[in-house]
Amino acid sequence: MFYADQHMHSNISFDSHTPRTTMAEAALGAGLSALCFTDHYDVVDENGHIHPTYDWQPARRQQAEACATLGDQLVLGYGIEVGNAPENFAAAEGVLQEPGLDLVIASIHNGSAALNRVDYYCADYDSTALCHRHLEDYFGSLLQLADWGQFDVLGHLPYPLRYMRDRDHQPVTLDPYQDVIREILRRTVQAGRGIELNTCLYHPDSAADYAGILTTFRELGGEIVTVGADAHTPNNVGHAIADGYQLLCQCGFRYVSHFVGRTPQFHSLSKEVSSHA
Numbered sequence: 001m002f003y004a005d006q007h008m009h010s011n012i013s014f015d016s017h018t019p020r021t022t023m024a025e026a027a028l029g030a031g032l033s034a035l036c037f038t039d040h041y042d043v044v045d046e047n048g049h050i051h052p053t054y055d056w057q058p059a060r061r062q063q064a065e066a067c068a069t070l071g072d073q074l075v076l077g078y079g080i081e082v083g084n085a086p087e088n089f090a091a092a093e094g095v096l097q098e099p100g101l102d103l104v105i106a107s108i109h110n111g112s113a114a115l116n117r118v119d120y121y122c123a124d125y126d127s128t129a130l131c132h133r134h135l136e137d138y139f140g141s142l143l144q145l146a147d148w149g150q151f152d153v154l155g156h157l158p159y160p161l162r163y164m165r166d167r168d169h170q171p172v173t174l175d176p177y178q179d180v181i182r183e184i185l186r187r188t189v190q191a192g193r194g195i196e197l198n199t200c201l202y203h204p205d206s207a208a209d210y211a212g213i214l215t216t217f218r219e220l221g222g223e224i225v226t227v228g229a230d231a232h233t234p235n236n237v238g239h240a241i242a243d244g245y246q247l248l249c250q251c252g253f254r255y256v257s258h259f260v261g262r263t264p265q266f267h268s269l270s271k272e273v274s275s276h277a
């Protein structure tokens, strides 16, 4: 049994208060075999400010501490979640020169300049019209990301629905965006990259979103999928990872990817899921 949570934050991120070692202890407690720290580097931050560089020192220090404490008990990946790279691809590429990276997740957390770079988390979705304006802009940014291709997996594809549907109860779905999602996935496959099944707030609606995305990805020849709980606190470490593995199986995938040195290691799902059952 090899459960790997491939998306995790620590207090190096602006929105977490927990050191890496404590998150790693939680991962051990949750029965995980591996995790990857993917703290935020947002080219445009939650306030809409541009950051062309990133200070890796805190991540290097905390990674070394966590490895010294728990590195003999589970695999501790050294990664990053790069947000809003289309705002400045060159800046993102510079930051990704960091040696020893295991995994790069590319995400879009903010609207583009046309939407004043609003953070989806901060927006107040009081109408479906506003949701659709943001979703059109969002998928446009994801197309640019897929074309860029300098990442390992695309992060949480249905991300804005967390706030539009799950938090603000707007009746929006991904249905009107199936064509653009297909194109994003096609370009991702063409670039030899993967996608992430993000199990933060995992519920029947989000599972259905991912079932559609994963099925299309597989039809297009996509094989690389990571699973990550996007935990910002110890209690969410490993959340619904087993459910994510099961959904991958249901969508016809035989392997889940665990990234080491920015290279996917393919773990057989039949073995993982059945040995856990």
Ligand SMILES: [Zn+2]
Pocket: 081, 107, 109, 155, 156
């Ligand atoms: Zn994210």
Ligand SMILES: [Zn+2]
Pocket: 007, 009, 081, 230
């Ligand atoms: Zn995240």
